[in-house]
Amino acid sequence: MLRFLPVWFVLLLPLAVSAQQARITGKVLNPARQPLELATVAVKGTTLATQTGPEGVFELRVAAQQELVLLVRYLGYQELERTVQPQPGGTLHVELILQPDSQQLGTLDVRGKNHQDTREQVSVTKLDPRDIKSLPSAFGDFNKVLVTLPGVTSNNELSSTYAVRGGNYDENLVYVNNIEIYRPFLITAGQQEGLSFVNPDLVADISFSSGGWQPKYGDKLSSVLNIQYKQPKDFAASVSGGLTGGTLHLESASKNRKVSYLLGARHKNSRYLLQGLPVDGRYNPVFTDAQAYIHLDLAKDTVPSGRTTLGILGSYARNNYSVEPETQVTTFGTRQSPLRLAVGFEGQELMEYTTYQAGLNLTHRFTDDYTTEVILSAVHSWEREFREVEAYYRLCDVSTSGNNIGECQQELGFGTQYDHARNTLLARIGTAEIRNSWRMGQGSNLQFGAKATSENISDELSEYGFVDSADYVFQNYFLRSQLGLNTMRYSGFVQHTFELDSLKTITYGLRATYWDYNQELNISPRVQYAFISRHNPDLSFKAALGLYYQPPFYRELRNFEGELNPLLKAQRAVHAIVGSDYLFKAWGRDFKLTTEAYYKSMTNVIPYDIDNVRLRYYARNNAKAYAAGLDVRVNGEFIPGAESWLSLGLLTTKEDVQGDSSFIYNAQGEVTGRQEQGYIRRPTDQLVNVGVFFQDHLPDNPTIRMSLNLVYGSGLPFGPPRRPEYRNAFDGKSYKRVDLGFSKLIVLESDLVERKKASLESLWIGLEVLNLIDAKNRISYTYVNDVNGLTYAVPNFLTGRRLNLRFVAKF
Numbered sequence: 001m002l003r004f005l006p007v008w009f010v011l012l013l014p015l016a017v018s019a020q021q022a023r024i025t026g027k028v029l030n031p032a033r034q035p036l037e038l039a040t041v042a043v044k045g046t047t048l049a050t051q052t053g054p055e056g057v058f059e060l061r062v063a064a065q066q067e068l069v070l071l072v073r074y075l076g077y078q079e080l081e082r083t084v085q086p087q088p089g090g091t092l093h094v095e096l097i098l099q100p101d102s103q104q105l106g107t108l109d110v111r112g113k114n115h116q117d118t119r120e121q122v123s124v125t126k127l128d129p130r131d132i133k134s135l136p137s138a139f140g141d142f143n144k145v146l147v148t149l150p151g152v153t154s155n156n157e158l159s160s161t162y163a164v165r166g167g168n169y170d171e172n173l174v175y176v177n178n179i180e181i182y183r184p185f186l187i188t189a190g191q192q193e194g195l196s197f198v199n200p201d202l203v204a205d206i207s208f209s210s211g212g213w214q215p216k217y218g219d220k221l222s223s224v225l226n227i228q229y230k231q232p233k234d235f236a237a238s239v240s241g242g243l244t245g246g247t248l249h250l251e252s253a254s255k256n257r258k259v260s261y262l263l264g265a266r267h268k269n270s271r272y273l274l275q276g277l278p279v280d281g282r283y284n285p286v287f288t289d290a291q292a293y294i295h296l297d298l299a300k301d302t303v304p305s306g307r308t309t310l311g312i313l314g315s316y317a318r319n320n321y322s323v324e325p326e327t328q329v330t331t332f333g334t335r336q337s338p339l340r341l342a343v344g345f346e347g348q349e350l351m352e353y354t355t356y357q358a359g360l361n362l363t364h365r366f367t368d369d370y371t372t373e374v375i376l377s378a379v380h381s382w383e384r385e386f387r388e389v390e391a392y393y394r395l396c397d398v399s400t401s402g403n404n405i406g407e408c409q410q411e412l413g414f415g416t417q418y419d420h421a422r423n424t425l426l427a428r429i430g431t432a433e434i435r436n437s438w439r440m441g442q443g444s445n446l447q448f449g450a451k452a453t454s455e456n457i458s459d460e461l462s463e464y465g466f467v468d469s470a471d472y473v474f475q476n477y478f479l480r481s482q483l484g485l486n487t488m489r490y491s492g493f494v495q496h497t498f499e500l501d502s503l504k505t506i507t508y509g510l511r512a513t514y515w516d517y518n519q520e521l522n523i524s525p526r527v528q529y530a531f532i533s534r535h536n537p538d539l540s541f542k543a544a545l546g547l548y549y550q551p552p553f554y555r556e557l558r559n560f561e562g563e564l565n566p567l568l569k570a571q572r573a574v575h576a577i578v579g580s581d582y583l584f585k586a587w588g589r590d591f592k593l594t595t596e597a598y599y600k601s602m603t604n605v606i607p608y609d610i611d612n613v614r615l616r617y618y619a620r621n622n623a624k625a626y627a628a629g630l631d632v633r634v635n636g637e638f639i640p641g642a643e644s645w646l647s648l649g650l651l652t653t654k655e656d657v658q659g660d661s662s663f664i665y666n667a668q669g670e671v672t673g674r675q676e677q678g679y680i681r682r683p684t685d686q687l688v689n690v691g692v693f694f695q696d697h698l699p700d701n702p703t704i705r706m707s708l709n710l711v712y713g714s715g716l717p718f719g720p721p722r723r724p725e726y727r728n729a730f731d732g733k734s735y736k737r738v739d740l741g742f743s744k745l746i747v748l749e750s751d752l753v754e755r756k757k758a759s760l761e762s763l764w765i766g767l768e769v770l771n772l773i774d775a776k777n778r779i780s781y782t783y784v785n786d787v788n789g790l791t792y793a794v795p796n797f798l799t800g801r802r803l804n805l806r807f808v809a810k811f
Contacts, residue, residue, distance in 0.1 A: 568619060594631075
């Protein structure tokens, strides 16, 4: 055995040396806790040194059980020394904060990397999650804060859907921790919707892009909402409640903070709000969801290093909407010639949507410069839509004078309308994705990845309706089919971000998609460029140009007759955007003015009609379209300590549909031919959109606050169904809504160190006035014929003024 001692000595020597070593990891930050990239971290008196990465992170391997002095240098900041004594085989984590050097800063402008700064990104807005909770809205829904941003519209307070820069509700991407989120298929009216997927109590970071986004994001035409859930370090909890529902959330972490979790549950009952609708009846709208997010640090270190992490997201949502409508009375027309429609109902509607979603995100940092993410997700959605409603209606004109003022004086039409539906849909979607990020050098970052998605959808449709009006009965519509879809989608991307210098950044790349159902391959080149003015660091400019495809999903494939079109191709859009950001001071506080002009040229367009929030696609690539507009937003602390903003959007969007010809009449009213209509307004053509979110508080008591949410949108076009010559031919009324909230925050005076873990920390109490101006907003139209064959568009109104009480208790 003695002859093998030299061999054993050679083999065990590295282990012995390793046991005498230790790791020092940490971050270098400025006083605002922004990371400082390329700061030098050295061991004083030795040649051992390293530089920080883009997040300000560094790592050193040093001799253990020795008192060492770390020396940190960064241009424009004071030199910092920190004494440490790492233990053998262990990891010591330190946080180093550098203070500005006033002498150097007097002659040199030092700009640290701030990842909350969007001046180097096109059409990207960062939002503070704290503002969402104070936003007055019907359900405290997350998406309502998006409606206050420029270019984003939603004319329905009961719905979480939104349209961006002339697109529709199906053209928006939503990610939570890089896991794509899907919305239900069968929703027909806003009041049937449950809660949006994103739970505001769990959110840490919000990034919203309204166009021109990078290749790493997926394949839609309008927007990207990217949400990151929190990674808590300490215990916290909250309970909230109000007249429309309540929430519960818990968050905590293990003692070594290597495991953290979030739990959130929400319940909504919109009966109180629906009682303000024109249709009287027995409503039972109940919506419940629960979410959990667990984050694990899988590295062997005793403290979190972030080298290998696993995120687990799970959610369950059940929406149950039932109503037995009874009566409806709608007065419309003009002041000189008012009309009234009175309706009596029999029957009921039942809509159920149950969705399960799970996702895993495994991230490993091979080196400080190379990171890989593996993402697995699955969605199981079961939807049921039952309807059996018969309506008896009476149309009359209303007396405007005499003793019978306000009463019907002559019947113009009467009849019945019957609607039947038995629709069920089962969707199962599974996704596997890999994403890589490689920092190739200073100011150079390469990202690339691939994704495969399996879609299995079973759909059974059974709908029909008929109208008995003016002594004759005709079938209004009939739809019966059983459909199935089992397909695979593949996509991949590569993009390179390069800092030409400290003021100029360019991002360019490609995205590719393939769908085996229509065997279509698409390639999307995209480029962004941004620069900060050398003469005025507060002024920056940016531009983007890219090709975007939206391969059809199941909803686009199905036409009005309930048939799938396997030849349908992806819609295509070219985004061209130019804009600027200007940072300025007013009243001694910081503000930001963002301006962007955009143009979207679209081909292979699939036309659609909007009925409430239901999209009915033509399932044909028989149109071309464009959208052009200007978005302006100014945000800052108009009131000290309270972020507010004002947004303005100007838009025009039109489309040219093949085969939408209209009749040509001569002077005698005779039809002499047909002609194509050319470009007409798209269903989302809203010329002016204004959004305001404003906060205020008492000067000497910031715990008493006021929050204002104001939305104005000019009228959307509309037209009678199944009449292509009148499609979107009429101007709708504008949408106006003001929600006002008053709140009081009660902070309990207690020592946060000594108080019990689950003790009450604060209580927030709010009173909200929803639809303060009691605006009569219209969401859709019911078309009724009179005895003379004239068709009337009878408006369906949204909710009126309502009071809402809310409370939030934090632990």
